Amino acid sequence: MESIPVMLISSDNASRSELKNDLEKFKYIDIVGEFDDLMEGFNFIINEKPSLVFIDVSSAPTVAIDAIEKINFQLRSCLVYAISNNTDPEFIIQVMRAGAREVFGKPVAQAEISSVLDKAKHLLKTSADSFTEGKIFTVFSNKGGIGKTTIATNLAVSLAELTKKRVALVDLNLQLGDVTTFLDLSPSYDIAYIVTQISRIDESFLIKTLEKYQEKELYVLADPPYLEQAEEITSEQIGTVLNALKSVFSYIVIDTSSAFDSKTISALDLSDDILLVSIVNLPSIRNAQRCLDLFERLDYPREKVKMVVNRYIENEEITVDDVEDALNHNVYWKIPNNYFTVMSAINRGMPICEINKDSNVNDSFFGLAAGLSNSLYVKDKDQNSSNSGNSIMASLLSKMNLPKGKK
Ligand SMILES: Nc1ncnc2c1ncn2[C@@H]1O[C@H](COP(=O)(O)OP(=O)(O)OP(=O)(O)O)[C@@H](O)[C@H]1O
Ligand SMILES: [Mg+2]
Known part of the structure; x- marks a missing residue:
């Protein structure tokens, strides 16, 4: 199958490399970029248009939520997943409203990754079939x-x-x-x-x-x-x-x-x-x-x-x-x-x-x-x-x- 381009943004280096290792166990995943800086990562996403993005929203939640909203609007076929230390339900709802498909606690469990990727494969196929950009x-x-x-x-x-x-x-x-x-x-x-x-x-x-x-x-x-x-x-x-x-x-x-x-x-x-x-x-x-x-x-x-x-x-x-x-x-x-x-x-x-x-x-x-x-x-x-x-x-x-x- 075709590879899925994935991007990671997290200022928490340990958690980012752990997630990267776990994702790379799946042959069809292609990590096209990883950033610790949110703004740099955001600009890269807008230009490179990856299919999947994992964003850690723990350290700068307001900017991260704003970034998720914009990615969601500008790249409709990109699926965004959030990672957060904060498990307050109000906060989780806010992140989901911005357009994150799911919010994971840290560290993200291998089983969660596997289930997310299964769903993502399906979603990416349907969105590619139904949506074409202008x-x-x-x-x-x-x-x-x-x-x-x-x-x-x-x-x-x-x-x-x-x-x-x-x-x-x-x-x-x-x-x-x-x-x-x-x-x-x-x-x-x-x-x-x-x-x-x-x-x-x-x-x-x-x-x-x-x-x-x-x-x-x-x-x-x-x-x-x-x-x-x-x-x-x-x-x-x-x-x-x-x-x-x-x-x-x-x-x-x-x-x-x-x-x-x-x-x-x-x-x-x-x-x-x-x-x-x-x-x-x-x-x-x-x-x-x-x-x-x-x-x-x-x-x-x-x-x-x-x-x-x-x-x-x-x-x-x-x-x-x-x-x-x-x-x-x-x-x-x-x-x-x-x-x-x-x-x-x-x-x-x-x-x-x-x-x-x-x-x-x-x-x-x-x-x-x-x-x-x-x-x-x-x-x-x-x-x-x-x-x-x-x-x-x-x-x-x-x-x-x-x-x-x-x-
Ligand atoms: N196919 C055409 N037949 C006859 N005249 C034309 C044709 N296309 C353009 N013109 C004439 O050329 C002139 C300049 O056209 P237009 O303003 O579209 O050019 P422009 O490249 O946008 O100019 P500018 O660089 O000033 O923006 C107009 O006065 C228009 O009448
Ligand atoms: Mg003109």
Whole structure:
């Protein structure tokens, strides 16, 4: 059977190594980390996502309970077990309410470990079958004015329409965000508020504080109104918020600035797919090459980076083949140039599907959403398609479940 990654946190070294020895008697247990410091252990858990965690809550109970609550919320499929010197029933209830599945006294008996592991094997199997975390798509380019916000906004709307699942659109262009302008929203809350409320983040909090877009399953997390607020947000906080969004939304679309700063990298790290946007001209292609080089240095898998050519015009001097050859990376998607439709959408603060749902550019966004979400998008038969054939390709590829554009 597959091994089960387990983490131990306890400042009581003797008890921790005893528990470790007992757990290692089970061949399928893989101790991926052991910490005496709660905060270090917590950060490791959030990044490494072990299946089982044992936390000693004896020495710093308040922090430990808080950590259990957050692990439980952010990593739903992780099972947390507590160990405690304190056997006061009130206290035990508190620990269980935070999300610990069981609380053991010290030392944990071998028979208890064995019974816990039996139950855990079963629970892990059922949760793997039933729960999948949301996917993060980040729209990025290190060049400004290339269409990132147009793509992020319309992709998010298309995903919500097409999949009918919950979608979050996050404006990580923290200093010069445009998402609220593109969708004509005046949100009550923004990301600067949410990061001050990290301990309160749960499903109902997120649904209440993100701005719902009309009747769609689309929720917007806006940039802060003041520049100083943007500066105060840390990349760790961005990571925490994005992980929280993953447990509530099926898709998270992130719009970014053109900066390669630590906040953007934190989002890029956590992304399932990076949509690297370029247009077909030399400076833009050169910039895309720089991004690809950096992504390689960051050890991102090749298929995580999807090239999107925006403002595509058939029969241009530089072809898509030329772009692919220059970058040694396939073009995943082409979005046609349609200045009139895109500008009317932006000027009216509406998504493209509400301006002209029959336009080639709207069709392209639905095709892109279908490809990324593995859903089917078939354009109405009676509509005369004027696009580049992207949507049919998306439907076919989504059915075959093959990665597109891999060289
Ligand atoms: N497919 C398209 N066809 C025609 N025009 C487009 C298309 N996509 C974007 N544009 C135009 O490009 C301009 C810039 O778009 P957008 O604001 O989305 O870029 P950005 O990369 O988010 O810019 P910034 O770096 O300032 O955030 C807009 O005025 C928009 O009209
Ligand atoms: Mg923008």
